[in-house]
Amino acid sequence: MLFVAVWLTTILSSAAFANARTHTFNFTAGWVNANPDGFKDKRMIGFNGEWPVPDIHVNKGDRVELYLTNGIDKDIETSLHFHGLFHNTSYGNQNQMDGPVMVTQCPILYGETYLYNFTVDDQVGTYWYHAHAGAQYGDGMRGAFVIHDPDEPFEYSKDxxxxxxxxxxxxxxxxxxxxxxxxxxxxxxxxxxNVLFNNTLNATLDFKPGETYLLRFINSGLFVSQYIAIESHNMTIVEVDGVYVKPNTTDLIYVATGQRISVLVKAKENNPGRNFALMQIMDDSMLDVIPPDLQLQWTHQVAYDKGYDWPKTIDVGGLENAAEEFYLQPLDNRELYDDYDVQITFDVRMKNLGDGVKYAFFNNITYVDPKVPTLTTALTSGKLAKDPRIYGDNINAYVFEKDEIVEIVVNNYDTGKHPFHLHGHNFQLVQKSPAFHEDENFPEEDQDKMTVPYNESAPLMNFPSHPVTRDTILLEPNGHVVLRFKANNPGIWYFHCHVDWHLVQGLAAVFIEDPETLQEREKLGSNYKQVCKAAGIKNEGNAAGHTDDWFNLEGLPRQPAPLPWGFTAKGYVAFMVCTLAALWGIYTISDYGLSETIQNDQEVYNRLKEALNVDDAAISSVPTDSANNQ
Structure with a gap:
């Protein structure tokens, strides 16, 4: 019977793949004049002269061939990342499709073309694709990527x-x-x-009475988390980050950057005779200041008839009541990994370095791009690929063995929120603390005292039997999260904060997973090598580009030197010059403004000479302007 079941599964799987399609896209990225929010023109990055860039819809098992040509500007590089896709390397040369510059590919320079070629056979649900070079996708180089599932476990009229x-x-x-x-x-x-809703504002979702809608929310922003509420309509969460979850009904959801949440919404059975407000609200707790002209919430509409009046803004109430991701459970009841084989603890801090810039750190290391993509180093280093030293000391590199259960502990010694995203995997959320910021008047040097780090012997909450599984999770201010995943996808995988400002500050690490198996499966493609050659980047070598001595990291880019204690040399010089200038100013004022008067009072005059450490000759040598009686 077991043989028959396996045989039948194989036949059905083969039939599904026989119906698979190949979707081919030819995109040239370039500037497009637009006015996204209707208030001011802005140049956005579009494809083939159009913006917004298109959403991509495929079916499970389909193949994607996307040719990306950089036509933005001669001094601007680019790349694409398909956020949430595993790019399972068991299918060969898939790690090169992941996209982050200097991690799994070289930058695509102006005029160059890179082919992203992959099959989506083992994932379904809501994803997105975006530029992965600096904060570039904030200018519009981003779109939805939806993998439709013929066996979805819920029904709806339209998504x-x-x-x-x-x-x-x-x-x-x-x-x-x-x-x-x-x-x-x-x-x-x-x-x-401002914020945008489907790349615009004052948006309308058309509903028909009695129908059910699947709303796929994607936060594709650079920074701010957002809340969503729909007046007089409940939302039932059924998917997060491409993973089906047990239905969870709420009236308020919270979506951090990089996250996706899909909800079912049941329309009114009969025409209600009016339209309803859909509220989009910024998480203003993430903003250091709130400019007086910043609108924190927008009212869109769920429309049963566009002839009805636009709905009035509603008061959502307590935002702290938004559905909490920790309590969601996967629909397939996948169980918590019993224990871990390796544990990594990341302490998140923000601090200034010697150049005066404030950087973001994992364990006092802020990520700095190597001279050679980490994937190149892993594939050209032979047996040395398992030695983390060849990847440099500037990228938080960690090497994992095949199928190890990895536990990541992230302690937040910062008062900001951080949505962390892992490439190539989903992870289980094992612990998630609340925020700890009771006293917001703590001086910066004492912020560490507010943080509650993870205590393995006394966790704050019970370990869930069936933890929520996703690829992007929110770390609360001064709190902690604990994540687990299985190292079963050999490759080079980026782990970073998806507040893109924190990523450009260096809040990232790189996981080198089972590099020996990766070398068996993957070879650097000709297109990969050509793009690297055009960028003047070597196609072999350690992080510093050396092959004669793989442990020679001379020339490796590193973070700036620490900020010195006290004054720098320049500071001392500036202090001395300012002090001398101040004394000279006092002397000049005293001489020019008070000399004749004071000389009539010999006692006061003598005291002032002593205080300023000057004599009669010095005073008399200063020229006077008799015309002005000085």
Whole structure:
């Protein structure tokens, strides 16, 4: 019977793949003039002269061939990441499809083309794709990527994709430069000028009475988490990050950057004679200041008839009542990994370095791009690929053995929120603490005292039997999370904060997973090598590009030197010059303004000479202006 079952499964699987399609896209990225929110024109990055870029819809088992040509600007590089896709390397040369620059590929320079070629055979649900070079996708190079499942475990009349994002009026590179500057020593994140709902505002979702809708929410913004509520309609969560969950009904959801949440919404049985507000609300707790002209919430509409009046704004109430991701459970009842084989603890801190810029750190290391993509190093280093030293000391590199259960502990020694995303995997959420910021007046040097790190011997909550499984999770201020995953996808996988400002600050690590198996499965493709050659990047070598001595890291880019204690040499010189200038100023004022008067009072005059440490000759040598009686 077991043989028959396996045989039948194989036949059905083969039949499904026989019906699979290949979707071919030819995209040239370039600037497009747009006005996303209706208030001000802005150049956005579109494809083939159009923006927004298209959403991509495929079926389970389909193949994607996406040719991306960089036509943005001669000094701008780019790449694409398919957020949430595993790119399972058992199918060969898939790690090269993942996208982050200098991790799994070289940057695509102006005029160059890179082919992203992969099959989506073992995943379904809601994903998205976006540029993975700096904060580039904030200027619009992002779109939904939906894998439709013929065996979905729920029914609905229609699905609607909804991108939630934030909008900066200046080009992403100008915003980044101002952010990573000594003139922003506090590291305050850039505040967006607006939010967008499907790349616009004042949006309408058309409902028909009695029908059920699947709303796929994607936060494709750079920074701000967002809340969603629908007036007089419940939302039933059925999927997070491509994983089906047991239905959970709520009236308020919270979507951090990088996360996806799909909900079922049942329309009214009969025409209600009116339309309803759909509220989109910024999480303003993430903003250091709130500009007076920043609108924190927008009212869109669920429309039963566009002839009805636009709905009035509703008061959502307590935002703390949003559905909590920790209590969601996977529909397939997958169980918690019993224990871990290796545990990694990351302490998150933000601090200034010697150049005056505030950086983000895992364990006092802020990520700095190597000279050679980490994938290149792993595939060209032979048996040395298992030695973390060849990947450099600037990327938080960790090597895992095949099928190890990895536990990641992240302690947040920062007052900000951090949605962490893992490439190539989903992880189980084992622990998630609340925020700890009772006293917001703590001086910066004492912020560590507010943090509650993970205590394995006394966890804050019971370990869930069936933990929520997803690829992006929110770390609360001064709190902690504990994640587990199985190292069963050999490859080079990025782990980073998906607040993109924190990523450009260096809040990232790289996992090198079972590199020996990876070398058996994957070879650097000709397109990969050509793009690297065009960028002047070697196609072999350690992190510093050396092959004669794989442990020679000379020339490796590293983080700036620490900020010295006390004054720097320049500071001492400046202090001395200012002090001398101040004394000279006092002397000059005393001489020019008071000399004749004081000389009539010899006692006061003598005291002033002594205080300023000057004599009569020095005073008399200063020229006077008799015309002005000075």
């Amino acid at each position: 609607l994709v909804i991108q939630l994002s934030d909008l900066y009026r200046q080009p992403y590179y100008d915003v980044s430069d101002a952010f990573l500057s000594r003139y922003n020593p506090t590291g305050a994140e850039p505040i967006p000028q």
